[in-house]
Amino acid sequence: MCLQSGGFPILKNSQRFPSLLDAKILRGLPPATQAEFVDSCSLRVFKRSSIILHQGEPTDRMYLIAEGRVEVSYVSEAGHHSIIYHAMPGQILGTVETLSERPCAGTCTALSNTTLLFCRRPELLEKMQSPIVLRNFAADLHDVLRHDNRYKSVDQFxxxxxxxxxxxxxxxxxxxxxxxxxxxxxxxxxxxxxxxxxxxxxxxxxxxxxxxxxxxxxxxxxxxxxxxxxxxxxxxxxxxxxx
The missing domain is CATH 1.10.10.10 (Winged helix-like DNA-binding domain superfamily/Winged helix DNA-binding domain)
Incomplete structure (x- = not known):
């Protein structure tokens, strides 16, 4: 734990958001590695709703939701706006686009009073060297596919x-x-x-x-x-x- 100039403690991310140690992307890692992963991320707090990922634009960072919610939406070529889902604490966003260097598939908006952690592409590539993190990332993609398939059926039938x-x-x-x-x-x-x-x-x-x-x-x-x-x-x- 570090101290500010006034003597007040500065909590590490893992101390401030201990529930993130149970995030899907970290499952199966040793506790010390989980804490290191979370502590190495930068932090952003959004008091008001703000777009963090723009559909069609590139990104160089993965976000991990610490508190609050992020709205994921999509605008079709015809201009139809659809809200896909709300991402919750412990979920990750922007990982596929950051690793593939492809433009964002949708728009992600941090809703009011949301706190996010993020790491940039070089740090993310380093973290992906772990077979466990890579497996967890693949599992997260699988969950997204299942979710999309279910709600496509909901919307259609x-x-x-x-x-x-x-x-x-x-x-x-x-x-x-x-x-x-x-x-x-x-x-x-x-x-x-x-x-x-x-x-x-x-x-x-x-x-x-x-x-x-x-x-x-x-x-x-x-x-x-x-x-x-x-x-x-x-x-x-x-x-x-x-x-």
Whole structure:
């Protein structure tokens, strides 16, 4: 631990964010190596929402989320804006682009009150010499592919009500709170605010969610998933009746 000029201690990254030692990219490494990895990264704090990676532009650094959330979005050639997901603490961003020296596949926006660690390309290449880190990076890519495949199916086959339930869980933070507006949720799902309000009303009446000053709080995650399954069964029965 170092001291500032006034005698106050300066905590290392691993001391300030001990939960990062359990990040996927560090799994299987000796504790001392995990701490060294985290401590070697630089730190940035975002009090307001700020873009950290721009779609179509190069980057030379990998980000590791310490606190807060990062919105990952994509704009199609036709100009359609899609919110892909919210990255949470412990997740990494920009790794593929940094290693491949290819432009960013999407835009990453650090939401307000988010803290990020980052390391530049030379340091990242050095860290990737470890077979364990390389394996963890490949595992992270695999998780991203599974996630993308699942939500491509959600977007293509789910009803608006099902999408609301799915994205409500997906975009909530580690406390189970969705802190964005209902209009934001409507944009993600691709439906009207009236449809969102109607489904949220049902979820609130059954005690699955609660409206708080912090946002929409999921009180019962299992019940939310059951609601999603119930909607799926109802939709399947309707399709069978029509057939």
């Amino acid at each position: 789910f009803s608006a009500e099902q999408k609301i339930c799915a994205y409500l869980e997906k975009l909530s933070d580690i406390r189970g709170v969705f802190s964005e507006s209902q209009g934001y949720l409507a944009d993600v799902v691709g439906c009207s605010r009236q449809t969102v309000n109607k489904e949220l009303g049902r979820l609130r009446e059954t005690g699955i969610i609660e409206m708080t000053k912090f946002g929409i709080e999921i009180r019962d995650t299992e019940a939310l998933r059951s609601r999603l399954s119930e909607l799926d069964r109802s939709r399947s029965q309707s399709s069978s009746s029509c057939a």
